[in-house]
Amino acid sequence: MFDANELWKKRLGAHLKETGRYMRLIFNDHLAFALLFFIAAFAYFYQQWLENLPEGFPVAWVMGIVLGLLLTHSPVRTLLQEADTVFLLPAEHKMNRYFLKAFWYSFFIQLYYLALGFAALSPLYLTAYPYRGVKWLLYLAVILIVLKIWNLLISWWLLKERDIQYRRMDAFIRLVLNIFVLRFFLLGDAVLYVSIMTIIFVGYFLWMYQVYSKKQGVAWDMLIEKEEASMQAFYRLANMFTDVPHLKKRAKKRHLIVRMFTQSVPFKQQETFAYLYRITFVRSSDYLGMYVRLFLIAIFFIFWIPNIWFKLVFALLFIYLSGFQLISLWNHHKTIDWIDLYPLPKKVRRQSLQQFLQFVMLMKTFILGVVMFWAATWQEMLILWIVGGLFTLAFVNTYVKSRLERRQTV
Structure with missing residues (x-):
């Protein structure tokens, strides 16, 4: 009997084993030493730079653009394989729990990278706006989590859209919305603009839901194509350090x-x-x-x-x-x-x-x-x-x- 939960556990275990094996080879002694030196030196000079932060430095724009890019890039990792178009197609109606787990797996993986960017930019924010304190950063963290879920949902719905130009246009629209929502929030005195941008974002989200919720079925070829592209990108990185037989x-x-x-x-x-x-x-x-x-x-x-x-x-x-x-x-x-x-x-x-x-x-x-x-x-x-x-x-x-x-x- 088909069990979507068991299938996800097997796929996730195999995926972590595969990526973990190459990650150990990537982070060898040479690269580990270079990264350690890089992080230590970057932290030191970052602190020195913050102590002499130029007056009028566009902190809100910098944080908005960096975090906006991290929010907009929201691929959903499904861990599907090419043979699934044959063997899983009859069980498509039972795959909801599998895709739900794939969605939350993608969310937590991307939340990790978003947290790194947030942690790196937090000292810059507190230096530029010391009177706001940590409370604003907590509010920002909540907004980032909500925006990341919205972006992931829209990315998931767009996997049913085969027009690449339309998908690019959507990515551009979401990037602009993400940047302006964060930028106006970080300024702190633009509540009206934040409200307007949030309403636009919610309206766009609901419109996308209305359009793509009507499209039934799973675009298996699109999901597999995206998953294979993600793995090939990882293999290309690993191939710089060791032989990767799966690389195309x-x-x-x-x-x-x-x-x-x-x-x-x-x-x-x-x-x-x-x-x-x-x-x-x-x-x-x-x-x-x-x-x-x-x-x-x-x-x-x-x-x-x-x-x-x-x-x-x-x-x-x-x-x-x-x-x-x-x-x-x-x-x-x-x-x-x-x-x-x-x-x-x-x-x-x-x-x-x-x-x-x-x-x-x-x-x-x-x-x-x-x-x-x-x-x-x-x-x-x-x-x-x-x-x-x-x-x-x-x-x-x-x-x-x-x-x-x-x-x-x-």
Whole structure:
């Protein structure tokens, strides 16, 4: 006899076991040390910055935008699998309790991330509005919980909508509503505006309920597509640290960037892997985006941190993270047999990846050095160029080399 509760327990247990196994590999010694340093340094400079908070800083807008983004992103994790379209379809009328548990599981998982954002922004709020006290933060916490439930419900109803443009429009509308409700509430003296925005939000919520409550049945293909996209995003993150056999590779054209990265590669047999790794870096949906995100975060910290030496340390940290996470390029084509048919020794392949990692790390060092010139002085720019260059050479020719040699023997 079909039991929706038992099915959910099995799916949740398997999901936690799968993600937990990769999380242990992601948070290895290197990343754990980098995160510990990052959090400690961020907390220290955050406190220093709050003590000298600029007058007129738009606290309400910053908190509204950050928390609004966390509220708007409200996917419902169902843990469904592709085969469910066949085996669970006859039991669709018995799946209500399963989907209810999936909804609350999604709520508590996202509430955790929302709480982290709330905790990080609370000192900023109390510094800007010390006369309001903790009571306002408690009110804000209640509002965030209510808004998160509303956003999750609307996201769940919209899983019956197949028009992607309509779903994007809904996300934009909810983002605007979330931001303005929070912004006016945080100002404290705009009760009329808060009431108006709340009425609009409730009206939009009731209208969505009226439209989608009439649509019967479960959009199995949409639920499975969303669940698979969520798992693939997690697998792409884990693939930067270990081999993930479940990962589905995706490629994007990016013709202009491909030409920029490959036009300098000579048309020679020995440069086969040099060309392969460059084009993989650009066209893959993982590596280039990760590289750019780390670069932008590094720029933020270089401008935000007042201490010169910590600027240099953070720049080196993000140079290291870029090189460390790009080591996974070695296994990107592991499932493609024709890579092993190239008439080239594995030593050439290893050296090509080392040279490419050295290239991208030195390129980031150079650009961050220019940023350091604008944020500090030309002396710090030269220091970063020298120290970053020496670190890159040492990292690639010691740690990366030994790690790739071990992988060659596996």
